[in-house]
Amino acid sequence: MITTRELINYQFSLIFGYSSPKEIIVGDIIGPGKLTRTMVNQLTEKVIQFLRMYNAILRDHTGSEIYSIEYELDNLVDEQTKIYPKSMLMIPGKFKDCESLLITLKPDTGYIDIHKSKNSVDKTNELFYEIEEFIERPELNRKDKTEVLKKFITRFAKKFFGEVTEEKWNKKLVGLTQSLPTEEEMLTPYASIINTVDIFWNKKPKEILFKNSVFNKIQTPYQEHIANEHLKFTLSEPSIKFVVDQTLKLGSNLLMLANTGTVDESQEKIAKHIILALEKKLKQENAITNGNLLIQRVETYLKEIKSELASFLALSKSFLSSGERGNLNEILQRYRSSIISGSRPEQREIFSHYLDLALFSISNTVKKKDKLIAIELQSALNYFSEIFNVNFDLVKKTLPAFLSNRYLYLMAQNLINKVRKSLSVEKKPAKILGNTILDKFESFTLNQIEIKSEELSKNQQYDEIHLIRIFKKLVTDNLNNFFEKIELNIGELISFVEIQMESKTSKIKIHLDKFKKFSFELKYLLNYILRYSTINRFLKDENEREISDPVTFANKFHRFLERRIGGIDLVWKDYMLQWVRDYAKKFFHTEEQKVWTLKDIYSDFISYLEEREKKEQEIESFLLFLDAYIAKVTDPEEKNQLLEFYELYNYCISIKTDFPKYMLNKIQTELNLLVIENQSLSPVNCLNINEETSFLSYIGEKKLKFFSSLIPRPKTVIMQHQLTNEEKDSFIADLYHVLNFKYWHNKVKIELLDNFKEVFREWLKET
Numbered sequence: 001m002i003t004t005r006e007l008i009n010y011q012f013s014l015i016f017g018y019s020s021p022k023e024i025i026v027g028d029i030i031g032p033g034k035l036t037r038t039m040v041n042q043l044t045e046k047v048i049q050f051l052r053m054y055n056a057i058l059r060d061h062t063g064s065e066i067y068s069i070e071y072e073l074d075n076l077v078d079e080q081t082k083i084y085p086k087s088m089l090m091i092p093g094k095f096k097d098c099e100s101l102l103i104t105l106k107p108d109t110g111y112i113d114i115h116k117s118k119n120s121v122d123k124t125n126e127l128f129y130e131i132e133e134f135i136e137r138p139e140l141n142r143k144d145k146t147e148v149l150k151k152f153i154t155r156f157a158k159k160f161f162g163e164v165t166e167e168k169w170n171k172k173l174v175g176l177t178q179s180l181p182t183e184e185e186m187l188t189p190y191a192s193i194i195n196t197v198d199i200f201w202n203k204k205p206k207e208i209l210f211k212n213s214v215f216n217k218i219q220t221p222y223q224e225h226i227a228n229e230h231l232k233f234t235l236s237e238p239s240i241k242f243v244v245d246q247t248l249k250l251g252s253n254l255l256m257l258a259n260t261g262t263v264d265e266s267q268e269k270i271a272k273h274i275i276l277a278l279e280k281k282l283k284q285e286n287a288i289t290n291g292n293l294l295i296q297r298v299e300t301y302l303k304e305i306k307s308e309l310a311s312f313l314a315l316s317k318s319f320l321s322s323g324e325r326g327n328l329n330e331i332l333q334r335y336r337s338s339i340i341s342g343s344r345p346e347q348r349e350i351f352s353h354y355l356d357l358a359l360f361s362i363s364n365t366v367k368k369k370d371k372l373i374a375i376e377l378q379s380a381l382n383y384f385s386e387i388f389n390v391n392f393d394l395v396k397k398t399l400p401a402f403l404s405n406r407y408l409y410l411m412a413q414n415l416i417n418k419v420r421k422s423l424s425v426e427k428k429p430a431k432i433l434g435n436t437i438l439d440k441f442e443s444f445t446l447n448q449i450e451i452k453s454e455e456l457s458k459n460q461q462y463d464e465i466h467l468i469r470i471f472k473k474l475v476t477d478n479l480n481n482f483f484e485k486i487e488l489n490i491g492e493l494i495s496f497v498e499i500q501m502e503s504k505t506s507k508i509k510i511h512l513d514k515f516k517k518f519s520f521e522l523k524y525l526l527n528y529i530l531r532y533s534t535i536n537r538f539l540k541d542e543n544e545r546e547i548s549d550p551v552t553f554a555n556k557f558h559r560f561l562e563r564r565i566g567g568i569d570l571v572w573k574d575y576m577l578q579w580v581r582d583y584a585k586k587f588f589h590t591e592e593q594k595v596w597t598l599k600d601i602y603s604d605f606i607s608y609l610e611e612r613e614k615k616e617q618e619i620e621s622f623l624l625f626l627d628a629y630i631a632k633v634t635d636p637e638e639k640n641q642l643l644e645f646y647e648l649y650n651y652c653i654s655i656k657t658d659f660p661k662y663m664l665n666k667i668q669t670e671l672n673l674l675v676i677e678n679q680s681l682s683p684v685n686c687l688n689i690n691e692e693t694s695f696l697s698y699i700g701e702k703k704l705k706f707f708s709s710l711i712p713r714p715k716t717v718i719m720q721h722q723l724t725n726e727e728k729d730s731f732i733a734d735l736y737h738v739l740n741f742k743y744w745h746n747k748v749k750i751e752l753l754d755n756f757k758e759v760f761r762e763w764l765k766e767t
Helices: 004-009 037-062 114-135 142-165 224-231 237-260 265-282 291-320 328-342 345-365 374-423 428-456 464-485 490-516 518-530 532-541 550-565 573-585 598-616 621-631 636-652 655-673 683-687 695-704
Strands: 013-019 025-030 064-075 087-095 098-106 188-200 207-217 710-721 736-744 747-754
Touching: 013 037, 013 142, 013 237, 025 037, 025 142, 037 064, 037 098, 037 237, 037 532, 037 710, 064 114, 064 237, 064 736, 087 114, 087 237, 098 114, 098 142, 098 237, 114 142, 188 237, 207 237, 207 710, 224 598, 237 518, 237 598, 237 710, 237 736, 237 747, 265 291, 265 345, 265 374, 265 683, 265 695, 291 328, 291 345, 291 374, 291 683, 328 345, 328 374, 345 374, 374 428, 374 464, 374 655, 374 683, 374 695, 428 464, 428 490, 428 655, 464 655, 490 518, 490 636, 490 655, 518 532, 518 550, 518 573, 518 598, 532 550, 550 573, 550 598, 573 598, 598 621, 621 636
Parallel strands: none
Antiparallel strands: 013 025, 013 098, 064 087, 064 710, 087 098, 188 207, 188 747, 710 736, 736 747
């Protein structure tokens, strides 16, 4: 960005995308970023795709569609030096087959009246429906229809931007407002989850992960029939967790798109030109062994590039005073001819590059297209010149931070490679398991480096001795933390045992392949059973009066589930059905005559499944499963090999704790022995970290995209339940599910609420 006004405007950005019934997708982006129409269309198409995928997930897991999501935008790097938006709001709109999505970034959180803004977006979709009817003419082809929709999408986007910036959607003052259906006083909580929050800085886009969940049920005020009715619309723990995970991914992806929308394509092209010009000059240099030497040479070459630019701008200013007249295209053509003819032969190649950049920048800056005089392009040329100066300064200031990041990355790779080399002399099982743990440690270390690099980016000095101390301290301080959290799963231990058995597994290969799928499929099947489209559908289909005890419930649900999962191609689906039968068996010989409500049965059944799944994911518990599994195998040769596998698996359980300790000591030893040798490299190679990250991509991601230091954390998710026509008769208004997120330190509490109490018709209670 060039001006203070642009910096302030970055607090407000807006993306509005629309999809027609004929799958024509158009959109617009409003903000300080300067993108071509092609880039805008690509971004809005992705926005609509994300909305559709997210809604498909919600319908399956919750029976709802998204009403709105608000994210807090946390700046964990330089909040003291730049002005950033504080929230990102996502509001979809729909009318018949016309759907849209509004994403807006704002300088505050929690002040928007969601229902007012949603109503505005929905009304716009009604207008789009009328426009669709109007353009449904034989003389208009798809391209013509798209152009019409583009004009309207731009108009509506500007309207929304005005409503946001003028605070027309904000809530009214306390005492003047009516209670909204998703406000706290209208909602009743019925569950909460507490999680630990992890941020993966080294991922693109940055990712947030919630883990170590603790689920708590909250007593609801409903009794008897009303409680059973509420049960039919209640969301289960696995469904909530899955929706939260998808909401985190959606936030990262949406912010990534909004971040791309902050790019000035002219600045991006100019930055690329400067760095490619530097690389061309650096290729002629001899090898260097120190980053500070590279910094000095880059500064020298930047002065040469500035001198080339000054000559080009001098020719350009001569043309501006020529008095040429015409439309913009005509003047730019004469401008090109003037530069080519006025330059010396040795200048023409480099000046042709400057010309391309200048023409692109001027074309996107000048709004007036007709009846121009050349001198009217003066301000556009000044802007072009200023973008170059900004990028010269950007390259100079960013290079030390990039080289520091590169040096830390290479030290990490050096350490990892030395540990891998030490593992190469181990036996095959230890080698494979060691490399598996090392892969996780590498990812963990690179994430720590990324966090540290964000701190180092403020320092414009490059000091290799200091970086070595930082790296060793970073690894040492986090080593125990990593290995305290490392856990081997059943699949990894099975693979370890399989390698130890080597050729003795020929007869049981098919069994081992099934065992490797055990953990994943159990988790997936539990999620499948407890999602809205399965267990809630069962509750709605069954007559609650016919379910008076857990055995009846289990038998009916078993028959229902057999039909549901019959077509799923999963190895362990029959085993999951066995869990349902096992639940019923718990009550076959119970002497106590307890009076069960459907709510009690449901809660007990869910707890049984969740506790059993958690137990069976434990490495030790898998032994009990193996014992029962092997007992059913009839082939003697297979049985003998499986028994040998069982014994070896039992023996290897101790490596769950012993092997990570062994790897910790090995890494610590290699770190103590690590010697950082100065490498003699071509200067141009110093501008690359690996195949994915170069100095150019580093500047593009960290500096040219304004929101790169922001992390989107969900604040409020509002889902509107998709009631059937029959269900609507039981409600006086829309049913909403709300997820409220509250953060402290590295923890988050998610509270699940709904407005069932306010909207369900209690007078329909059966007598």
